[in-house]
Amino acid sequence: MIELKHVSASYGETKVLDAVDWRLDGGELCVVVGPNGAGKSTLLKVACGLLPASGALLDGESVASLAPKTRAQKVTLVHQQTESVFDYTCLDFVLMGAHARSGRFSFDSDADVAKAEEHLGTMGVGHLAARPFTSISGGESQRVVLARTLMTQAPCWLLDEPTASLDPKHQIASLDLVRRHVDADPSHCAAVILHDLNLAARYADRVTIVHDGKVAHDGPVADVLTSDTLSQIYDVEIVPVPYDGGTLFVTK
Amino acid sequence: MTSTSQLTLPKWLAWVAGAWAILLAAIFLGLSFGSSGFGGFDTIVNWLLGQVTEQEANIITQARLPRVLMAMAVGCALGTGGAVFQSVLRNPLADPYILGISGGAALGGSLALTLSVATVGVFVGSVQLGAFAGAMVALAAMVAVAKWVPGGRMSTYVLLLAGVIFNAFASAVIMFLKAVVTAQKAQELLFYLMGTLAIEGVSWVESLVVLVLISTVTGIVWMFAKDLNVSTLGDEAAMTLGVDVPKVRRTTVVLTSLAVALAVAYTGLIGFVGLVVPHGVRLVAGPDHRLLIPLCALFGAAFVVLSDVVARASFIMTATTLPVGVVTAFVGAPLFAYFLARHLRGHRD
Numbered sequence: 001m002i003e004l005k006h007v008s009a010s011y012g013e014t015k016v017l018d019a020v021d022w023r024l025d026g027g028e029l030c031v032v033v034g035p036n037g038a039g040k041s042t043l044l045k046v047a048c049g050l051l052p053a054s055g056a057l058l059d060g061e062s063v064a065s066l067a068p069k070t071r072a073q074k075v076t077l078v079h080q081q082t083e084s085v086f087d088y089t090c091l092d093f094v095l096m097g098a099h100a101r102s103g104r105f106s107f108d109s110d111a112d113v114a115k116a117e118e119h120l121g122t123m124g125v126g127h128l129a130a131r132p133f134t135s136i137s138g139g140e141s142q143r144v145v146l147a148r149t150l151m152t153q154a155p156c157w158l159l160d161e162p163t164a165s166l167d168p169k170h171q172i173a174s175l176d177l178v179r180r181h182v183d184a185d186p187s188h189c190a191a192v193i194l195h196d197l198n199l200a201a202r203y204a205d206r207v208t209i210v211h212d213g214k215v216a217h218d219g220p221v222a223d224v225l226t227s228d229t230l231s232q233i234y235d236v237e238i239v240p241v242p243y244d245g246g247t248l249f250v251t252k
Numbered sequence: 253m254t255s256t257s258q259l260t261l262p263k264w265l266a267w268v269a270g271a272w273a274i275l276l277a278a279i280f281l282g283l284s285f286g287s288s289g290f291g292g293f294d295t296i297v298n299w300l301l302g303q304v305t306e307q308e309a310n311i312i313t314q315a316r317l318p319r320v321l322m323a324m325a326v327g328c329a330l331g332t333g334g335a336v337f338q339s340v341l342r343n344p345l346a347d348p349y350i351l352g353i354s355g356g357a358a359l360g361g362s363l364a365l366t367l368s369v370a371t372v373g374v375f376v377g378s379v380q381l382g383a384f385a386g387a388m389v390a391l392a393a394m395v396a397v398a399k400w401v402p403g404g405r406m407s408t409y410v411l412l413l414a415g416v417i418f419n420a421f422a423s424a425v426i427m428f429l430k431a432v433v434t435a436q437k438a439q440e441l442l443f444y445l446m447g448t449l450a451i452e453g454v455s456w457v458e459s460l461v462v463l464v465l466i467s468t469v470t471g472i473v474w475m476f477a478k479d480l481n482v483s484t485l486g487d488e489a490a491m492t493l494g495v496d497v498p499k500v501r502r503t504t505v506v507l508t509s510l511a512v513a514l515a516v517a518y519t520g521l522i523g524f525v526g527l528v529v530p531h532g533v534r535l536v537a538g539p540d541h542r543l544l545i546p547l548c549a550l551f552g553a554a555f556v557v558l559s560d561v562v563a564r565a566s567f568i569m570t571a572t573t574l575p576v577g578v579v580t581a582f583v584g585a586p587l588f589a590y591f592l593a594r595h596l597r598g599h600r601d
Contacts, residue, residue: 099494
């Protein structure tokens with residue numbers, strides 16, 4: 001679905017991605033990990049056309065050449081932080097997820113409002129519907145943003161640290177939601193940036209490690225998340241510990 | 253539906269009808285009362301029934317009607333402009349003047365005023381023309397800056413700073429002009445800069461044309477209402493949700509700037525309308541631009557019409573008609589302080 005062919009990207013003079021090849025196929029949940037400043041967020045921005053770069057393809061077409069609404073119907077990106085300057089309610093905020101599918105001028109239909117309320121309920125924040133988005137906590141706002149992501153109906157989700165402000169229970173709930181989204185349809189897919197290697201191992205079909213603006217490693221969890229690789233990438237000793245039929249990653 | 257924030261057609265119609273009712277009441281007062289002794293609540297009915305003298309009819313059609321129509325036009329432009337600039341720049345303290353339109357218009361108008369008439373070959377300019385040209389130069393400069401600055405959040409800061417610098421430079425030139433012209437010219441200049449609806453020689457037809465042009469611009473900007481809603485979340489979030497951010501920003505800012513430039517070319521700089529009206533409307537009707545833009549247009553128009561009624565009524569006490577900008581500032585400054593305090597209290601709680 002998404003394919004990056006030898007893509008490079010820069011912010012001014014600073015090169016952030018250097019000749020990256022990467023893809024995300026339907027039915028796949030790819031977790032992107034890597035040190036701070038490695039280029040993970042830029043990878044997702046390029047993949048969804050937010051940062052125009054030649055070689056970034058969405059369904060075989062150059063993602064930068066797609067009309068904004070067409071692109072938004074296919075792929076959506078959730079940023080690390082979401083701000084709202086004015087006091088839109090959480091319900092208004094989630095309804096904005098339907099922007100790419102709605103006409104130039106239309107009022108909120110009962111069906112859309114019901115859907116938005118359902119998505120807020122799914123994320124456990126239904127009680128916040130009438131509250132201003134500016135007045136809720138960081139963790140609550142991340143869940144409202146995920147409700148908005150559901151509202152977009154885009155098959156491809158790109159999520160930049162969606163669990164950063166969440167407690168463990170809601171981290172699991174949010175990533176379960178991403179998993180369900182991917183499993184719901186063969187055309188659905190998701191790429192999620194995470195720093196928690198245990199969550200990465202638990203949810204990923206595939207792991208991509210971004211380091212120094214390049215895709216350093218890419219493949220199944222067992223092949224990529226090894227002690228040697230992680231210790232080398234993060235410059236700190238990380239060891240896998242068998243636990244309850246799975247693996248926990250512990251720093252030494 | 254349990255939520256109260258859902259915007260439905262009946263809700264929209266109720267708000268817009270209410271705003272129209274307030275504007276019509278303001279127009280009624282604006283046509284009924286003035287600085288002359290002639291007036292009263294039955295004035296309009298008597299005029300429509302032809303039960304007024306020719307002189308009284310002339311007061312309505314030649315003095316009050318052009319003022320009321322121009323007040324509506326400038327109020328509509330400033331109210332809408334404030335709402336659009338605050339959203340596009342994601343800055344609640346932005347007003348339609350912030351990108352240099354005020355500096356450009358004031359400088360252009362002041363140059364024309366102090367030089368009486370600017371003659372270039374057979375072309376004879378006026379204050380209005382000078383102000384409009386000045387505003388267009390400012391707008392062109394801002395568009396050039398916007399093209400030069402790379403995208404992203406930084407571009408908004410650079411635009412704001414460029415606007416502030418341009419306005420400051422224009423102020424410096426105007427102060428220089430005030431220092432070197434005669435006392436009478438300096439007084440005229442002061443009135444113009446404060447914003448006045450005492451627009452000599454402008455017919456009600458000319459005022460109506462300005463109003464229709466500004467209303468048309470407002471209608472076009474309104475078509476971008478949903479894009480503006482999403483744009484307030486930031487450029488990247490808006491682009492992710494399908495908004496063509498550069499196009500929306502360019503179109504809405506240029507169109508509202510044109511409308512504001514046209515209005516202030518006639519009236520000078522009427523302050524606080526572009527700040528107070530959008531904040532007041534958001535407080536009572538919410539931030540949704542589908543409703544915010546028409547309400548800012550209508551309440552902005554009503555606010556300036558009513559302020560002008562007060563400015564004209566002040567003749568009884570001061571023996572001179574106050575510039576309407578003085579009244580909007582008197583009312584607007586405390587109102588804005590109240591909105592700010594209320595906003596800060598809301599965030600602290």
